Amino acid sequence: xxxxxxxxxxxxxxxxxxxxxxxxxxxxxxxxxxxxxxxxxxxxxxxxxxxxxxxxxxxxxxxxxxxxxxxxxxxxxxxxxxxxxxxxxxxxxxxxxxxxxxxxxxxxxxxxxxxxxxxxxxxxxxxxxxxxxxxxxxxxxxxxxxxxxxxxxxxxxxxxxxxxxxxxxxxxxxxxxxxxxxxxxxxxxxxxxxxxxxxxxxxxxxxxx
Numbered sequence: 001x002x003x004x005x006x007x008x009x010x011x012x013x014x015x016x017x018x019x020x021x022x023x024x025x026x027x028x029x030x031x032x033x034x035x036x037x038x039x040x041x042x043x044x045x046x047x048x049x050x051x052x053x054x055x056x057x058x059x060x061x062x063x064x065x066x067x068x069x070x071x072x073x074x075x076x077x078x079x080x081x082x083x084x085x086x087x088x089x090x091x092x093x094x095x096x097x098x099x100x101x102x103x104x105x106x107x108x109x110x111x112x113x114x115x116x117x118x119x120x121x122x123x124x125x126x127x128x129x130x131x132x133x134x135x136x137x138x139x140x141x142x143x144x145x146x147x148x149x150x151x152x153x154x155x156x157x158x159x160x161x162x163x164x165x166x167x168x169x170x171x172x173x174x175x176x177x178x179x180x181x182x183x184x185x186x187x188x189x190x191x192x193x194x195x196x197x198x199x200x201x202x203x204x205x206x207x208x209x
Contacts, residue, residue: 008168036063064099
């Protein structure tokens with residue numbers, strides 16, 4: 001059994017760091033999955049604080065509000081799974097961060113084809129996929145009821161059939177979704193007091209907090 005503390009969308013909040021520190025202390029997870037938007041437009045001081053806050057292994061991708069420098073800091077800390085595949089407590093974990101291009105021109109936007117190619121280059125069947133952007137139709141409904149996830153990520157899921165897909169980005173779409181043997185989790189925004197505990201064993205159990 002592997003226990004993951006899953007979080008996303010801290011957006012520079014000190015309260016979010018305190019919340020997640022308490023959660024790590026209470027849960028004693030094997031790893032902490034950071035699904036992006038740790039910062040809002042980048043803060044070296046805040047990113048350094050987050051990366052040094054946890055005793056557990058970190059599995060991190062940048063979000064659309066992070067910057068290239070934030071990704072470099074994740075990589076230097078040995079925490080990044082952006083465009084990478086790692087083995088973590090027996091789990092094959094692969095990931096790719098960033099958001100789809102928008103008119104807002106956020107700091108870390110990635111063309112959908114690049115996102116798909118990046119995941120395909122490191123994907124492994126039956127693994128754990130970590131992204132910021134959710135696959136379309138899974139925990140991706142915004143306030144107006146639109147699905148704003150990625151069609152390309154749906155194709156990646158169909159190709160690799162990961163057991164678990166972790167994402168964030170859509171603050172309103174906190175939840176768990178199961179389809180064709182894959183469990184999709186959006187922990188909700190840590191800035192809003194949300195996270196998830198996910199136990200991965202023969203079965204997958206999700207607790208949203």
